[in-house]
Amino acid sequence: EYSEKLPTKHNRLNKSQQLSTVWVPDEDAVWVSAQLLRDYNPEERLLCLQLGNGLELHYTVASLSDLPPLGNPDILEGENDLTALSFLHEPAVLHNLRVRFLDFNSIYTYCGIVLVAINPYDQLPLYGEEVIDAYSGQDMADMEPHIFSVAEEAYRTMTREEKNQSIIISGESGSGKTVSAKFTMRYFAVVGGAAQQTSVEERVLASNPIMEAIGNAKTIRNDNSSRFGKYIEIGFGRKGDIIGANMRTYLLEKSRVVFQRLRVATVIIQSWVRRWLAQTCFHRTLWAIMTIQRYIRGALARRYGHSSNQLC
Numbered sequence: 589e590y591s592e593k594l595p596t597k598h599n600r601l602n603k604s605q606q607l608s609t610v611w612v613p614d615e616d617a618v619w620v621s622a623q624l625l626r627d628y629n630p631e632e633r634l635l636c637l638q639l640g641n642g643l644e645l646h647y648t649v650a651s652l653s654d655l656p657p658l659g660n661p662d663i664l665e666g667e668n669d670l671t672a673l674s675f676l677h678e679p680a681v682l683h684n685l686r687v688r689f690l691d692f693n694s695i696y697t698y699c700g701i702v703l704v705a706i707n708p709y710d711q712l713p714l715y716g717e718e719v720i721d722a723y724s725g726q727d728m729a730d731m732e733p734h735i736f737s738v739a740e741e742a743y744r745t746m747t748r749e750e751k752n753q754s755i756i757i758s759g760e761s762g763s764g765k766t767v768s769a770k771f772t773m774r775y776f777a778v779v780g781g782a783a784q785q786t787s788v789e790e791r792v793l794a795s796n797p798i799m800e801a802i803g804n805a806k807t808i809r810n811d812n813s814s815r816f817g818k819y820i821e822i823g824f825g826r827k828g829d830i831i832g833a834n835m836r837t838y839l840l841e842k843s844r845v846v847f848q849r850l851r852v853a854t855v856i857i858q859s860w861v862r863r864w865l866a867q868t869c870f871h872r873t874l875w876a877i878m879t880i881q882r883y884i885r886g887a888l889a890r891r892y893g894h895s896s897n898q899l900c
Protein backbone atom coordinates (compact mmCIF):
# COMPACT_ATOMS: atom_id res chain seq x y z
CA GLU A 589 0.00 0.00 0.00
CA TYR A 590 2.73 2.36 1.00
CA SER A 591 4.72 1.64 -2.15
CA GLU A 592 1.72 2.56 -4.28
CA LYS A 593 1.48 5.88 -2.54
CA LEU A 594 5.09 6.73 -3.20
CA PRO A 595 5.56 8.88 -6.29
CA THR A 596 6.84 6.85 -9.21
CA LYS A 597 9.78 8.76 -10.63
CA HIS A 598 8.04 12.06 -11.38
CA ASN A 599 5.35 10.32 -13.44
CA ARG A 600 2.84 13.04 -12.82
CA LEU A 601 4.92 16.07 -13.66
CA ASN A 602 7.07 16.62 -16.67
CA LYS A 603 10.76 17.49 -16.29
CA SER A 604 10.31 21.27 -16.50
CA GLN A 605 7.71 21.14 -13.74
CA GLN A 606 9.78 19.09 -11.31
CA LEU A 607 9.92 20.65 -7.87
CA SER A 608 10.88 19.48 -4.42
CA THR A 609 9.25 16.58 -2.65
CA VAL A 610 8.04 16.81 0.92
CA TRP A 611 6.80 14.36 3.55
CA VAL A 612 3.28 14.69 4.88
CA PRO A 613 1.90 12.81 7.89
CA ASP A 614 -0.45 9.95 7.09
CA GLU A 615 -2.63 7.91 9.42
CA ASP A 616 -1.83 4.53 7.84
CA ALA A 617 1.66 4.91 6.41
CA VAL A 618 2.90 7.41 9.06
CA TRP A 619 4.55 9.53 6.34
CA VAL A 620 3.83 9.76 2.60
CA SER A 621 5.78 11.57 -0.04
CA ALA A 622 4.21 14.44 -1.96
CA GLN A 623 5.44 16.77 -4.66
CA LEU A 624 5.28 20.54 -4.50
CA LEU A 625 3.18 21.74 -7.44
CA ARG A 626 4.62 25.23 -7.23
CA ASP A 627 7.14 27.03 -5.13
CA TYR A 628 5.98 28.00 -1.68
CA ASN A 629 5.28 31.70 -1.43
CA PRO A 630 5.63 32.97 2.18
CA GLU A 631 3.23 35.87 1.47
CA GLU A 632 0.41 33.60 0.25
CA ARG A 633 1.16 31.01 2.92
CA LEU A 634 -0.38 28.41 0.63
CA LEU A 635 1.16 25.03 -0.03
CA CYS A 636 0.05 23.09 -3.11
CA LEU A 637 1.02 19.42 -3.08
CA GLN A 638 0.34 16.36 -5.17
CA LEU A 639 0.34 12.98 -3.44
CA GLY A 640 1.64 9.85 -5.10
CA ASN A 641 -1.91 8.66 -5.83
CA GLY A 642 -2.63 11.84 -7.82
CA LEU A 643 -4.61 13.61 -5.13
CA GLU A 644 -3.93 17.32 -4.83
CA LEU A 645 -3.59 18.88 -1.42
CA HIS A 646 -3.79 22.62 -0.78
CA TYR A 647 -3.40 23.97 2.67
CA THR A 648 -2.58 27.17 4.45
CA VAL A 649 0.62 27.26 6.42
CA ALA A 650 0.03 28.96 9.77
CA SER A 651 3.70 29.32 10.69
CA LEU A 652 7.07 28.26 9.32
CA SER A 653 7.15 25.28 11.71
CA ASP A 654 4.05 23.95 9.88
CA LEU A 655 6.02 23.44 6.68
CA PRO A 656 6.42 19.71 5.95
CA PRO A 657 9.94 18.19 6.04
CA LEU A 658 11.67 18.23 2.68
CA GLY A 659 12.39 15.03 0.79
CA ASN A 660 15.90 13.99 -0.21
CA PRO A 661 17.04 13.82 -3.84
CA ASP A 662 16.48 10.43 -5.50
CA ILE A 663 20.21 9.90 -5.87
CA LEU A 664 20.52 9.58 -2.08
CA GLU A 665 17.84 6.87 -1.87
CA GLY A 666 19.15 3.88 0.09
CA GLU A 667 22.37 5.65 1.25
CA ASN A 668 24.32 3.38 3.59
CA ASP A 669 25.09 6.28 5.95
CA LEU A 670 22.22 8.41 7.23
CA THR A 671 24.56 11.35 7.80
CA ALA A 672 25.05 11.57 4.02
CA LEU A 673 21.39 12.56 3.52
CA SER A 674 20.76 16.21 2.67
CA PHE A 675 17.80 16.36 5.04
CA LEU A 676 17.92 14.30 8.19
CA HIS A 677 14.59 14.05 9.95
CA GLU A 678 12.19 11.31 11.04
CA PRO A 679 10.56 10.57 7.63
CA ALA A 680 13.95 10.64 5.89
CA VAL A 681 15.44 8.16 8.38
CA LEU A 682 12.43 5.82 8.26
CA HIS A 683 12.25 5.93 4.46
CA ASN A 684 15.95 5.25 4.01
CA LEU A 685 15.91 2.31 6.45
CA ARG A 686 12.82 0.94 4.72
CA VAL A 687 14.35 1.19 1.23
CA ARG A 688 17.54 -0.49 2.43
CA PHE A 689 15.63 -3.27 4.15
CA LEU A 690 13.11 -4.00 1.37
CA ASP A 691 14.98 -3.13 -1.81
CA PHE A 692 18.61 -3.77 -0.86
CA ASN A 693 17.99 -6.62 1.64
CA SER A 694 20.23 -4.79 4.07
CA ILE A 695 19.39 -4.78 7.77
CA TYR A 696 22.34 -2.53 8.69
CA THR A 697 22.82 1.21 8.08
CA TYR A 698 25.42 3.59 9.48
CA CYS A 699 24.61 6.86 11.14
CA GLY A 700 28.16 8.14 11.48
CA ILE A 701 29.92 5.73 13.82
CA VAL A 702 26.59 4.39 15.06
CA LEU A 703 25.21 1.26 13.42
CA VAL A 704 21.44 1.01 13.06
CA ALA A 705 20.20 -2.60 12.87
CA ILE A 706 16.75 -3.84 11.95
CA ASN A 707 15.74 -7.23 13.34
CA PRO A 708 15.03 -9.41 10.27
CA TYR A 709 13.44 -12.22 12.32
CA ASP A 710 15.03 -14.53 9.79
CA GLN A 711 18.27 -16.47 9.49
CA LEU A 712 20.28 -14.42 7.01
CA PRO A 713 23.56 -15.68 5.50
CA LEU A 714 25.44 -12.71 6.94
CA TYR A 715 27.47 -14.13 9.76
CA GLY A 716 29.59 -16.95 8.34
CA GLU A 717 33.37 -17.22 8.71
CA GLU A 718 33.86 -15.96 5.16
CA VAL A 719 32.04 -12.73 6.10
CA ILE A 720 34.21 -12.42 9.23
CA ASP A 721 37.30 -12.86 7.04
CA ALA A 722 36.03 -10.19 4.64
CA TYR A 723 35.65 -7.65 7.44
CA SER A 724 38.83 -8.57 9.28
CA GLY A 725 41.46 -5.83 8.94
CA GLN A 726 39.17 -3.57 6.90
CA ASP A 727 38.32 0.04 7.56
CA MET A 728 34.75 0.75 8.68
CA ALA A 729 34.30 3.41 5.98
CA ASP A 730 35.33 1.03 3.18
CA MET A 731 32.85 -1.71 4.07
CA GLU A 732 29.09 -2.09 3.90
CA PRO A 733 27.46 -1.51 7.31
CA HIS A 734 27.61 -4.65 9.46
CA ILE A 735 27.90 -5.56 13.13
CA PHE A 736 31.31 -7.05 12.20
CA SER A 737 32.57 -3.67 10.97
CA VAL A 738 31.78 -2.16 14.40
CA ALA A 739 33.53 -5.08 16.10
CA GLU A 740 36.51 -4.76 13.76
CA GLU A 741 36.80 -1.02 14.41
CA ALA A 742 36.83 -1.59 18.19
CA TYR A 743 39.30 -4.48 17.87
CA ARG A 744 41.72 -2.57 15.65
CA THR A 745 41.61 0.57 17.77
CA MET A 746 42.27 -1.54 20.87
CA THR A 747 45.25 -3.37 19.37
CA ARG A 748 46.66 -0.25 17.68
CA GLU A 749 46.26 2.26 20.50
CA GLU A 750 46.30 -0.26 23.38
CA LYS A 751 43.25 1.39 24.88
CA ASN A 752 40.06 -0.20 26.19
CA GLN A 753 37.10 0.08 23.84
CA SER A 754 33.37 -0.09 24.53
CA ILE A 755 30.50 -1.11 22.30
CA ILE A 756 27.09 0.00 23.52
CA ILE A 757 24.13 -1.96 22.18
CA SER A 758 20.76 -0.43 22.90
CA GLY A 759 17.24 -0.79 21.60
CA GLU A 760 13.75 -1.80 22.59
CA SER A 761 12.90 -5.29 23.77
CA GLY A 762 13.19 -7.84 20.97
CA SER A 763 15.21 -5.54 18.70
CA GLY A 764 18.18 -7.92 18.62
CA LYS A 765 20.64 -6.64 21.24
CA THR A 766 21.53 -10.06 22.67
CA VAL A 767 21.98 -11.55 19.20
CA SER A 768 24.20 -8.61 18.16
CA ALA A 769 26.31 -9.02 21.30
CA LYS A 770 26.75 -12.73 20.52
CA PHE A 771 27.83 -11.99 16.93
CA THR A 772 30.32 -9.44 18.24
CA MET A 773 31.79 -12.00 20.66
CA ARG A 774 31.97 -14.58 17.91
CA TYR A 775 33.84 -12.06 15.75
CA PHE A 776 36.39 -11.42 18.51
CA ALA A 777 36.78 -15.13 19.08
CA VAL A 778 37.54 -15.75 15.39
CA VAL A 779 39.80 -12.76 14.65
CA GLY A 780 41.55 -12.93 18.01
CA GLY A 781 41.95 -16.70 18.07
CA ALA A 782 44.54 -18.93 16.47
CA ALA A 783 43.58 -21.26 13.64
CA GLN A 784 41.14 -22.88 16.01
CA GLN A 785 39.44 -21.34 19.02
CA THR A 786 41.30 -21.76 22.27
CA SER A 787 39.45 -23.14 25.25
CA VAL A 788 39.07 -19.65 26.84
CA GLU A 789 37.30 -18.35 23.75
CA GLU A 790 35.13 -21.45 23.59
CA ARG A 791 34.21 -21.01 27.23
CA VAL A 792 33.31 -17.33 26.74
CA LEU A 793 30.95 -18.25 23.91
CA ALA A 794 29.59 -21.26 25.79
CA SER A 795 28.67 -19.09 28.78
CA ASN A 796 25.85 -17.48 26.75
CA PRO A 797 23.34 -20.36 26.95
CA ILE A 798 24.04 -20.73 30.69
CA MET A 799 23.47 -17.01 31.34
CA GLU A 800 20.33 -17.12 29.22
CA ALA A 801 19.01 -20.17 31.09
CA ILE A 802 19.27 -18.22 34.34
CA GLY A 803 18.58 -14.68 33.25
CA ASN A 804 16.10 -14.87 30.35
CA ALA A 805 12.35 -15.36 30.25
CA LYS A 806 9.55 -15.34 27.72
CA THR A 807 7.63 -12.05 27.42
CA ILE A 808 4.96 -10.84 25.02
CA ARG A 809 7.64 -9.05 22.99
CA ASN A 810 10.41 -11.61 22.96
CA ASP A 811 10.48 -15.37 23.56
CA ASN A 812 14.00 -15.12 24.91
CA SER A 813 14.02 -11.76 26.64
CA SER A 814 16.93 -10.78 28.91
CA ARG A 815 15.67 -9.82 32.36
CA PHE A 816 18.67 -7.66 33.14
CA GLY A 817 21.27 -5.61 31.28
CA LYS A 818 24.73 -7.12 30.92
CA TYR A 819 28.10 -5.43 31.10
CA ILE A 820 30.44 -7.91 29.49
CA GLU A 821 34.16 -7.32 29.83
CA ILE A 822 36.39 -9.27 27.47
CA GLY A 823 40.10 -9.40 28.25
CA PHE A 824 42.61 -9.64 25.41
CA GLY A 825 46.23 -10.74 25.52
CA ARG A 826 49.16 -8.97 23.83
CA LYS A 827 48.56 -10.97 20.66
CA GLY A 828 44.93 -9.84 20.55
CA ASP A 829 43.59 -13.22 21.66
CA ILE A 830 40.80 -13.52 24.22
CA ILE A 831 42.24 -14.43 27.63
CA GLY A 832 39.13 -14.12 29.76
CA ALA A 833 35.80 -12.49 30.27
CA ASN A 834 33.49 -11.49 33.04
CA MET A 835 29.95 -10.31 33.15
CA ARG A 836 28.32 -7.84 35.48
CA THR A 837 24.59 -7.46 35.73
CA TYR A 838 23.01 -4.04 35.90
CA LEU A 839 19.88 -2.22 34.84
CA LEU A 840 17.50 -4.37 36.82
CA GLU A 841 14.62 -2.29 35.53
CA LYS A 842 11.30 -2.46 37.33
CA SER A 843 9.65 -3.42 34.04
CA ARG A 844 11.98 -6.40 33.74
CA VAL A 845 11.33 -7.82 37.21
CA VAL A 846 8.55 -10.39 37.18
CA PHE A 847 7.73 -10.72 40.90
CA GLN A 848 8.63 -7.30 42.12
CA ARG A 849 6.19 -7.10 45.07
CA LEU A 850 7.07 -10.56 46.35
CA ARG A 851 10.76 -9.74 46.17
CA VAL A 852 10.34 -6.42 47.98
CA ALA A 853 8.25 -8.12 50.69
CA THR A 854 10.89 -10.83 51.14
CA VAL A 855 13.65 -8.26 51.42
CA ILE A 856 11.72 -6.27 54.05
CA ILE A 857 10.95 -9.36 56.15
CA GLN A 858 14.55 -10.52 55.88
CA SER A 859 15.83 -7.15 57.10
CA TRP A 860 13.36 -7.16 60.03
CA VAL A 861 14.47 -10.63 61.13
CA ARG A 862 18.11 -9.69 60.80
CA ARG A 863 17.59 -6.51 62.85
CA TRP A 864 15.62 -8.44 65.47
CA LEU A 865 18.39 -11.00 65.80
CA ALA A 866 21.34 -8.62 65.69
CA GLN A 867 20.23 -5.60 67.68
CA THR A 868 17.67 -6.80 70.21
CA CYS A 869 18.68 -10.38 70.77
CA PHE A 870 19.60 -9.85 74.44
CA HIS A 871 16.42 -7.93 75.34
CA ARG A 872 14.17 -10.34 73.46
CA THR A 873 15.74 -13.34 75.18
CA LEU A 874 15.25 -11.66 78.58
CA TRP A 875 11.67 -10.82 77.70
CA ALA A 876 11.05 -14.42 76.55
CA ILE A 877 12.49 -15.87 79.79
CA MET A 878 10.37 -13.53 81.95
CA THR A 879 7.21 -14.38 79.99
CA ILE A 880 7.86 -18.12 80.38
CA GLN A 881 8.49 -17.56 84.10
CA ARG A 882 5.18 -15.73 84.41
CA TYR A 883 3.31 -18.58 82.74
CA ILE A 884 4.96 -21.17 84.98
CA ARG A 885 4.11 -19.11 88.08
CA GLY A 886 0.49 -18.79 87.01
CA ALA A 887 0.23 -22.50 86.28
CA LEU A 888 1.74 -23.45 89.67
CA ALA A 889 -0.53 -21.01 91.50
CA ARG A 890 -3.58 -22.50 89.86
CA ARG A 891 -2.36 -26.01 90.67
CA TYR A 892 -1.37 -25.50 94.35
CA GLY A 893 -3.47 -22.46 95.23
CA HIS A 894 -0.50 -20.26 96.36
CA SER A 895 0.16 -16.81 95.18
CA SER A 896 2.70 -16.61 92.46
CA ASN A 897 4.97 -14.45 94.62
CA GLN A 898 5.10 -17.01 97.45
CA LEU A 899 5.94 -19.75 94.98
CA CYS A 900 8.60 -17.65 93.52
Ligand SMILES: Nc1ncnc2c1ncn2[C@@H]1O[C@H](COP(=O)(O)OP(=O)(O)OP(=O)(O)O)[C@@H](O)[C@H]1O
Nearest residue numbers: 707709710761762763764765766767810812813814
Ligand atom coordinates in the same frame (compact mmCIF):
# COMPACT_ATOMS: atom_id res chain seq x y z
N1 LIG B 1 20.45 -10.37 13.33
C1 LIG B 1 19.46 -11.24 13.54
N2 LIG B 1 19.23 -12.23 12.65
C2 LIG B 1 18.23 -13.12 12.84
N3 LIG B 1 17.38 -13.09 13.88
C3 LIG B 1 17.56 -12.12 14.80
C4 LIG B 1 18.60 -11.14 14.69
N4 LIG B 1 18.52 -10.31 15.73
C5 LIG B 1 17.49 -10.75 16.48
N5 LIG B 1 16.91 -11.84 15.93
C6 LIG B 1 15.74 -12.59 16.44
O1 LIG B 1 15.03 -11.75 17.35
C7 LIG B 1 14.91 -12.39 18.61
C8 LIG B 1 15.03 -11.35 19.71
O2 LIG B 1 16.35 -10.85 19.73
P1 LIG B 1 17.13 -10.54 21.10
O3 LIG B 1 16.83 -11.56 22.12
O4 LIG B 1 18.57 -10.32 20.74
O5 LIG B 1 16.44 -9.17 21.50
P2 LIG B 1 16.86 -8.19 22.69
O6 LIG B 1 16.96 -6.82 22.10
O7 LIG B 1 18.05 -8.72 23.42
O8 LIG B 1 15.54 -8.26 23.60
P3 LIG B 1 15.38 -8.10 25.19
O9 LIG B 1 15.69 -6.65 25.51
O10 LIG B 1 13.93 -8.41 25.41
O11 LIG B 1 16.30 -9.06 25.84
C9 LIG B 1 16.00 -13.44 18.66
O12 LIG B 1 15.66 -14.54 19.46
C10 LIG B 1 16.15 -13.84 17.20
O13 LIG B 1 15.19 -14.83 16.89
